[in-house]
Amino acid sequence: MKTVYDGKEHCCGCTACENSCPTGAISMSPDWEGFLYPVIDPFRCIDCGVCRNVCPFEHADRVKYGPFQKSFLAQHREENVLMQSTSGGAFTALSDCILTQGGVIYGADFDGEWHVVHRRAQTDAQRDRMRISKYAQSDLRGVFQQVEQDLSVGRMVLFTGTPCQCAGLRSFMEGKDTSRLYLCDIICYGIPSxxxxxxxxxxxxxxxxxxxxxxxxxxxxxxxxxxxxxxxxxxxxxxxxxxxxxxxxxxxxxxxxxxIRPSCGSCPFTDRSRPGDLTIADYWGVEKYLPQYNDPRGMSLILVNSSKGEQLLEWAQDAMFYLLRPASECMAEQARLREPxxxxxxxxxxxxxxxxxxxxxxxxxxxxxxx
Ligand SMILES: Cc1cc2nc3c(=O)[nH]c(=O)nc-3n(C[C@H](O)[C@H](O)[C@H](O)COP(=O)(O)OP(=O)(O)OC[C@H]3O[C@@H](n4cnc5c(N)ncnc54)[C@H](O)[C@@H]3O)c2cc1C
Structure with a gap:
């Protein structure tokens, strides 16, 4: 049987292959653990190799920036945003910058039956549903092509998700115009079924x-x-x-x-070289390094990985306070910046x-x- 991947530990289910197949021969199907994997229809497959070539897991270095440039402690300035966010509300501040410029946001939401699905938001209300970490792998089916469509008509897009999802989108978009695409990955412990x-x-x-x-x-x-x-x-x-x-x-x-998904155990996105323009997470350890900022309403860590990320962070400065910190702090506190x-x-x-x-x-x- 033809497969896109050699062993489940090599497939993160990002859908880049499904979206790139020129004959539509690939569909994502759940295995017995409920994780989605690409399945090839042998009658439609023309052996072109596009699916293996686009796989971000196999070509991780192609879809990562170099080591992150700066790390910040950050917090949204509004109490109600903080109380409705997982960490320090960085996602809301960053996504607001794109929404106010007429752009669209992609992130994880619940559907009516509590399945975690990636959705598209054009309004604050739709975006607010993406707040809060949802500890199950989100369904990305159909999303990369929607992103491509938005970019093709000149919309700004902020895509947020796990590092492997951001890497998958980057790989899918390789060679296309991504000047208006902003990627924000989260530091990800591992993704449950x-x-x-x-x-x-x-x-x-x-x-x-x-x-x-x-x-x-x-x-x-x-x-x-x-x-x-x-x-x-x-x-x-x-x-x-x-x-x-x-x-x-x-x-x-x-x-x-x-x-947790088998591929998380060998995840190539667990180091300081990130696929997103920005990376967001919890500022664990704040009580040790900066006790005066240890706020029970939450603090964010933001890593700047590219000049686009730097620009997005600059736009967010009215909504969010941030403070430059040494990289050694997050490297010590965040295991997923060091190993799977x-x-x-x-x-x-x-x-x-x-x-x-x-x-x-x-x-x-x-x-x-x-x-
Ligand atoms: C599975 C998982 C593991 C995590 N592991 C760590 C960790 O090891 N260390 C750490 O510091 N932080 C981890 N986080 C990230 C952290 O919990 C916060 O999501 C992050 O700091 C953003 O907080 P916020 O206050 O800025 O945003 P919030 O307003 O809480 O926004 C949540 C953001 O996370 C995205 N998101 C939520 N659920 C999912 C999902 N299932 N798949 C993809 N994207 C999702 C949304 O699209 C949105 O961008 C993890 C999150 C998840 C979902």
Missing amino acids: PMIWQSFCRMIEQERGGQVSQVQFRSKAYDWSRENSNKVFLMATTEDPVLRLDDRYYQLFFKVRSV VQLPANRREFWEYFDAHGLAAALEKFAGHQA
């Missing part, structure tokens, strides 16, 4: 009744801090509308780690057990939670 996220929602619905009605990953109901980041996953259902703390999804993500996440040796055992017994039983066996 959409299927596990959906199973988690069904489990909560069974336990609490009704349908999931509210989700707050990384809620600011608790002070922003590295310690608190493990106890800020809140959910409510239609039957039980109180937002309740539940750390089991966090446990799956950070402790069990088997739910380590996936557990018993990863397959987890999936076989989940497949046979369901999520509640897998949680009990692998995370020590009573079903």
Whole structure:
């Protein structure tokens, strides 16, 4: 069988190959873990090699800037933005600069059934839905071609996403006019399976009744801090509308780690050379380096990786305060600027057990939670 990739650890599911195939022979299809992979229709494939050539995972150096140039501590100036953002609200400040110039924003949103999907925003309200980290891989199908369409009619575009998604878009756009395209990647710990996220929602619905009605990953109901980041996953259902703390999804993500995509374990975007013009993240360690700026409403880290990134940051200066900091701080605090996440040796055992017994039983066996 023809494949675009040699082993799942080499495919991040970015859709660059699907969007580049000249005969439309590639479609993205979920595997048994719920991650999307390209599948080739052998009757339409003409063996041109475009799909392998466009793969950002195989050609990572082609879609990264050199090591980041500057790093900043940053924070949005508005209280309400801070309280509705994961970190220091950098995403809102940066995306506002593009929206006010008539541009469009691409970022991760929830659809009506809590699937994480990449969407296009032209208004503040649409953009606001992209706020808050959503800990499941977003569905990018159809998005790169929309971005290309926007650029072709002269719109400014800010695309935000994981480093591999930004790299995929950069690779897809290679050789085309990208002067109005701005890329902003997040520092990414690793990306969990959409299927596990959906199973988690069904489990909560069974336990609490009704349908999931509210989700707050990384809620600011608790002070922003590295310690608190493990106890800020809140959910409510239609039957039980109180937002309740539940750390089991966090446990799956950070402790069990088997739910993370295989390619994250060999991610080539876990160093200081970034695919985005800017990189945004949490300013972990602020309490050590600059205790006077340790704000429980959240602080952002911003890395400037290109002159375009520098320009975007400059435009954002009215909305956001920022302070130049030594690179050594973020290099010490952010493991994903140094190395990929380590996936557990018993990863397959987890999936076989989940497949046979369901999520509640897998949680009990692998995370020590009573079903
Ligand atoms: C899976 C994941 C892992 C992360 N790992 C780290 C880490 O190791 N260290 C760290 O400091 N920060 C990490 N972050 C980033 C951090 O949590 C914040 O998203 C970032 O600091 C932006 O915060 P903000 O206040 O500027 O923006 P917010 O207003 O919170 O905006 C969120 C931004 O993240 C994007 N986004 C949200 N969910 C997804 C998704 N599933 N896929 C792609 N893009 C998404 C949105 O498009 C938007 O641009 C991670 C985020 C995610 C989604």
